[in-house]
Amino acid sequence: MVRKTCPPDDKITWDAFGNEVVALCLHSFVDPGDGAVCEYFGADWQPHSGVAARFDRTRAPVRVAWLLMRWARTRRNAHARLAAARLLQVGERHGVDPGRQVAVNALGGDLRVTDERAKLWPQDRTLKAWHEACAMGNPHARQAPQQLHNALQGLSRFLLEGPFGAVGRRSCGPDGDFEPQPCRASSLYTSSAQLEALHDVDETAIPVHPSLP
Numbered sequence: 001m002v003r004k005t006c007p008p009d010d011k012i013t014w015d016a017f018g019n020e021v022v023a024l025c026l027h028s029f030v031d032p033g034d035g036a037v038c039e040y041f042g043a044d045w046q047p048h049s050g051v052a053a054r055f056d057r058t059r060a061p062v063r064v065a066w067l068l069m070r071w072a073r074t075r076r077n078a079h080a081r082l083a084a085a086r087l088l089q090v091g092e093r094h095g096v097d098p099g100r101q102v103a104v105n106a107l108g109g110d111l112r113v114t115d116e117r118a119k120l121w122p123q124d125r126t127l128k129a130w131h132e133a134c135a136m137g138n139p140h141a142r143q144a145p146q147q148l149h150n151a152l153q154g155l156s157r158f159l160l161e162g163p164f165g166a167v168g169r170r171s172c173g174p175d176g177d178f179e180p181q182p183c184r185a186s187s188l189y190t191s192s193a194q195l196e197a198l199h200d201v202d203e204t205a206i207p208v209h210p211s212l213p
Contacts, residue, residue, distance in 0.1 A: 005149030022071050024082055025064070036111060037064055062103070062122075062129040069132045081136075088129055092147060096126070100176050101154040116174040120158050120187055127151040140200040 006013050029037045040048040045211050065087035072080035084130040094111045103122035105115035130151050133144035158169045170187055172181045 018071060019075075022068065022077075022080060025068070026079060029064075030083050030087075034090065034111065035083070036061055036090045037087065038109075061087045061095065061107075063125040065091065066125060066129040066132055069129070070138055073132075073136045085133070088133060088147075091126065091129070095122070096150075096154075100152060100157075100172060102157070102172055103151075103154065118154075118172040119181075120170050123151065123155045123158060127155055 008014075024045065028041070028090075031037065031047075042048060052207035065084040068080045068087070069082050071077070072084060081123050090111065091103070094113070095107055097116070097118065100118065102118035103126045104113050105117050105119055105122060106113070108114040116193040127148070130144050130148040134148055157172065169178045170183065
């Protein structure tokens with residue numbers, strides 16, 4: 001385990017720590033049955049038991065998928081690549097509302113939606129995950145270009161609609177309307193991360209919005 005005093009430029013130590021975390025994820029976090037991940041575990045790294053475990057699925061499977069893909073690309077690890085692709089499928093199949101074209105906030109242990117609202121941050125995770133899948137050419141996620149396009153369509157509702165874009169649009173309700181909420185500084189951080197991901201995306205994949213020239 002990396003100590004807090006480990007120098008940030010100690011690449012060997014940090015690489016070893018990253019390898020250890022991914023090995024733990026693939027061995028204990030990922031459910032071999034449905035390919036999803038749990039969020040809470042006991043001291044033995046087994047999924048938390050009891051009624052509450054039904055609601056312990058991670059809120060954004062694509063977040064873990066994105067991290068696994070980035071690691072798999074640097075290590076050329078086929079196992080991690082496959083696990084990431086399965087997580088992407090879980091997130092897309094169960095966590096995206098096709099009517100609103102947005103990723104919802106949370107899934108339960110049975111992979112049913114537990115929070116139908118759609119905040120800005122799940123759109124960020126979804127976009128970055130499909131962008132990474134396109135960049136690495138994941139053979140287990142051949143639909144990545146289309147899914148990236150869909151993620152961009154959903155994200156455009158937050159970034160391009162309304163007088164203030166992402167600053168004033170943080171949460172989309174189940175009916176498709178945006179809830180008036182105070183803006184957090186983290187929304188600006190999230191938006192900047194999305195723009196960074198879009199920097200090298202082919203312009204044909206970016207949705208054309210009527211408010212743009």
